[in-house]
Amino acid sequence: MYRIRFHGRGGQGMRTASRILGRALFNEGYYIQDAPRYGAERRGAPIFAYVRCSTNPINERGIILRPGLVVVADQSLLSIPAAGVLQGCTEHTVLLINSKTPDTSLLKQLGFKGIILTLPPLTTQKDDHFPSASCAGGAAALLRIINLPALMKAAQTELSNLPLETLQSNLDIIEETFTTLSKQPTAISPDGPVFVESHNPPDWITLPLEQGGPNIPAIIGSMTSHLMQTGSWRTKRPIIDRERCNRCWWICNTFCPDGAISLDEDRHPQINLNHCKGCLICMTQCPTHAITAIPEHSNKTNDKEKSV
Amino acid sequence: MTRELLTGNGAAALGAKLAGIEYLPAFPITPQTEVIETLSKWIEEGSMDCKMVTMESEHSMVTAAGAAAATGVRTFTATSSQGLLYAAEMLHTVTGWRVPFVLVNVSRGLASPITLEPDHNDIMALRDAGFVQIHCSTCQEVLDSMILAYRLSEDAGVRLPVIVNYDGFYLSFTREPVEVPNQEYVDRFLPPFPTNQPRFSADHPMSQGVAVLGGSAYSYFKYQTHLALLNAGLIYKQITNEFQILFSRSYDPVELYKLKDAEYAFLMIGSFSCKGKEAVDQLRAAGWKIGLVRPRLTRPFPMDELRKSLAPLKGVAVIDQNLSLGMGGVLHQETAAALYPLITRPILAAFVGGLGGRDISAEEFYSMAETIREAVKTGETPPQRLLYTEKENTDMQQLQRIAGTHTTSP
Ligand code: SF4
Numbered sequence A: 001m002y003r004i005r006f007h008g009r010g011g012q013g014m015r016t017a018s019r020i021l022g023r024a025l026f027n028e029g030y031y032i033q034d035a036p037r038y039g040a041e042r043r044g045a046p047i048f049a050y051v052r053c054s055t056n057p058i059n060e061r062g063i064i065l066r067p068g069l070v071v072v073a074d075q076s077l078l079s080i081p082a083a084g085v086l087q088g089c090t091e092h093t094v095l096l097i098n099s100k101t102p103d104t105s106l107l108k109q110l111g112f113k114g115i116i117l118t119l120p121p122l123t124t125q126k127d128d129h130f131p132s133a134s135c136a137g138g139a140a141a142l143l144r145i146i147n148l149p150a151l152m153k154a155a156q157t158e159l160s161n162l163p164l165e166t167l168q169s170n171l172d173i174i175e176e177t178f179t180t181l182s183k184q185p186t187a188i189s190p191d192g193p194v195f196v197e198s199h200n201p202p203d204w205i206t207l208p209l210e211q212g213g214p215n216i217p218a219i220i221g222s223m224t225s226h227l228m229q230t231g232s233w234r235t236k237r238p239i240i241d242r243e244r245c246n247r248c249w250w251i252c253n254t255f256c257p258d259g260a261i262s263l264d265e266d267r268h269p270q271i272n273l274n275h276c277k278g279c280l281i282c283m284t285q286c287p288t289h290a291i292t293a294i295p296e297h298s299n300k301t302n303d304k305e306k307s308v
Numbered sequence B: 001m002t003r004e005l006l007t008g009n010g011a012a013a014l015g016a017k018l019a020g021i022e023y024l025p026a027f028p029i030t031p032q033t034e035v036i037e038t039l040s041k042w043i044e045e046g047s048m049d050c051k052m053v054t055m056e057s058e059h060s061m062v063t064a065a066g067a068a069a070a071t072g073v074r075t076f077t078a079t080s081s082q083g084l085l086y087a088a089e090m091l092h093t094v095t096g097w098r099v100p101f102v103l104v105n106v107s108r109g110l111a112s113p114i115t116l117e118p119d120h121n122d123i124m125a126l127r128d129a130g131f132v133q134i135h136c137s138t139c140q141e142v143l144d145s146m147i148l149a150y151r152l153s154e155d156a157g158v159r160l161p162v163i164v165n166y167d168g169f170y171l172s173f174t175r176e177p178v179e180v181p182n183q184e185y186v187d188r189f190l191p192p193f194p195t196n197q198p199r200f201s202a203d204h205p206m207s208q209g210v211a212v213l214g215g216s217a218y219s220y221f222k223y224q225t226h227l228a229l230l231n232a233g234l235i236y237k238q239i240t241n242e243f244q245i246l247f248s249r250s251y252d253p254v255e256l257y258k259l260k261d262a263e264y265a266f267l268m269i270g271s272f273s274c275k276g277k278e279a280v281d282q283l284r285a286a287g288w289k290i291g292l293v294r295p296r297l298t299r300p301f302p303m304d305e306l307r308k309s310l311a312p313l314k315g316v317a318v319i320d321q322n323l324s325l326g327m328g329g330v331l332h333q334e335t336a337a338a339l340y341p342l343i344t345r346p347i348l349a350a351f352v353g354g355l356g357g358r359d360i361s362a363e364e365f366y367s368m369a370e371t372i373r374e375a376v377k378t379g380e381t382p383p384q385r386l387l388y389t390e391k392e393n394t395d396m397q398q399l400q401r402i403a404g405t406h407t408t409s410p
C-alpha cells in the first residue's frame, strides 16, 4: 500500500492536493482513500490530509502512522511539534518540501533519516498561488504509477469550481511539477502492513482514579494561551499606519479576538506578532483605515510599527 | 451503476437524493453539516424536488420530521452528538407516533470535555428510543443503508423511523470508491411512500400521539412499538435479500468475517471494524484462527444471529467505542446478555477503546487477541480494559501541569 501525508496550513489547499492525488489514482484504477484532518477549522493553523492507495480494497483507516511520502507545503511547520510532520517517518520515508532551501540541519536535529526532496521552482509561478497544485503534481510524480492524462483529468474534476483562468494556471503548475519531478530518480515504493510476528505490543496501563483536582477537565493555570503561538497561523500581516491612526485605541483592541493589540506609552496600538493570527478583523474595524495588510512572507516591513 | 469517490457525508446525501426525499428539516452540527450542505446545493440547483427548512434546534427538527412523515411525505434529517441528545425527547416521542423517516447520525463523542471526534456514546444513549439503528463501516454501506432504511421504515410491519449511523471523520470526511446505484433500480427497490397506511391530511384530520391514562393502553402501545422493532429485524432480512439480488451487495444483520473455522473473534461496530478486519488478515497470516463479528443492527439487537455465530467460539474480544459510565461498554453488556442462556459459551474480554476519536492501532488489535487467547487458556475472564498507554498518560500529565491541575513536578 502507498501511504501519503500532506502537511500544510489551513487555506493552503492540502485537502485539495490530497483529493487531486486520490482521484488521479482512482482514475488509474486503484482503490484509494483520501481525507483531511482538522479540528475547529482555522485559516493558517496546521492541518494535514492523507491518501492511501492499493490494488486491493483498503481496510486501514484513520491517520497514517507510517507514511512512505510526506509532502510539506510550509516548512515552518517542521518546528511545531503539534503539527506532527515527521510522525512515523523512517529512513524509507521521502519528504517533499515546498521550499528552495530545505532546512536540512533542522531535519537532522529532529532525527529525520529519510530522503529529502524539494518542489522545483516554477516558471509559471503566480503571486499568491496556493501550493496545492504543485504538491499534488509532485506527489503524483514520485509515485510513478500515475500517467499525466489521468492526473490532469483528476485535477480538472477536483478544481472544476475555479474560474477558467485560475484553473488553467493551476493545471499548468501541476503539469510542470509532475514533468520535472518525474525526471529525478527517487520513487516511492509501496509498504506492507504491521506484521504480527515483529510488532511492538502497546504499553497499556491500568488507569487509576486520581482523586482531587487533576481529573477534572479544567484549566487553573493562568496565561496558558501565551504558550500557543498563534502568530504562526498568519498568511497576511496587519500593519498600522501611525499617521492615520487617531489613537481611538479601543476599537482595534476590542475587536481583536486574540487580545494581540496593546498600547504603548503614547497610546499607540501595538500588535504582538507572536499571537496575532492574521484574521484582519482589526483592519475591517478601524474607522480611520489605518490598518492595512501585507503578505506574511513579504520583506516589506513598517519601521514605525515596532512589534514584540 | 457508476463508480464515484464519495465521503461518508456525500454518500448519505446521495442516498437521500436517490431515495427521492421530499422534505428536509435541518440544523447544522459538525461533523454532519456537509450532508445538509450537499443536499441544499442540489435543491438550489433544481436537481432535487425537496423542501428544505432550517429549524432553530434539533428538537424542533425531529418534531418537524415526525410531523411531516405523518402526512405521508418522505422525510430525511441528520445530526450528530449533542444535537442528537438535544432532540432526545422527540426521538422517543416520534417512534410512538409510528411514523417512517430516516435520520442520519454522524457519531461524535459527547461533552464534557467537548470534542469533535467520534465515538458511539451519542448513538448508544438513544438505544432505547425505538428507532431501528443501522451502523455502517464504509461509505458504500452508508449509501446503500440509506436506501434500505427507507424501505424498512415504510414497511407496514415496521412503521418506525430508522437511524443510519456512521463515524465522524473516519467516514464522514473520508472519500472512498462507491458504486452508485442506478435511479431506475433504486425506484424498483423502493416504491413511492405507501398511501394505504393511515396518514394525516387537512381533509382527513386525525389525532396522533394521544394521551392515554391508566397504564393499560399505554402498555399496549409501548409493547406494540417494541414488537414492531423486533419485527423490523425479520423484515430487514427479507429486504436485504432483495437488495442483494438487485445490487449484488449483501448486508446481513450481523456481518461475519473469516469466522468459519475461527476459535476467536473481535466483536465491534462501525468504521473501526475495518481496522479489525485488517488485523484479522494479519493474525490469520501468522497462523491464528480468528475472525470478526460486526452487528450492523444494534436495534433490534440481533440476539439469534449473535448466539449462533458466537456459540462455537472459545473467546471473543468485545471492543466498545462507548462507555456506559458506571457500568462499562454497551456492546459487551448486551452480548453477554445474549449469550447467557447458552450452556457453553465463549469467554468475553471487554475492551473500551477509540473514545473521542482515539485511534486503535494494529498492535493493539494483536494484543487484544493475545489477551483473549490467554483468558481462554486460564479460563479466567480478564477485567475490562481501557485502551490507553503509558505514553498517553505521560503526555496527559504534561498537559495537566500546563493547566495547573497536576501538582507533582515531572
Ligand atoms: S482602531 Fe484604528 S484608529 Fe483606532 S487605535 Fe486602532 S488603528 Fe488606531
Ligand code: SF4
Binding pocket: A238, A255, A256, A257, A258, A259, A260, A261, A271, A275, A276, A277, A278, A279, A280, A281, A282, A283
Ligand atoms: S489581524 Fe488584527 S484582529 Fe486579527 S489577530 Fe491580528 S491584531 Fe488581532
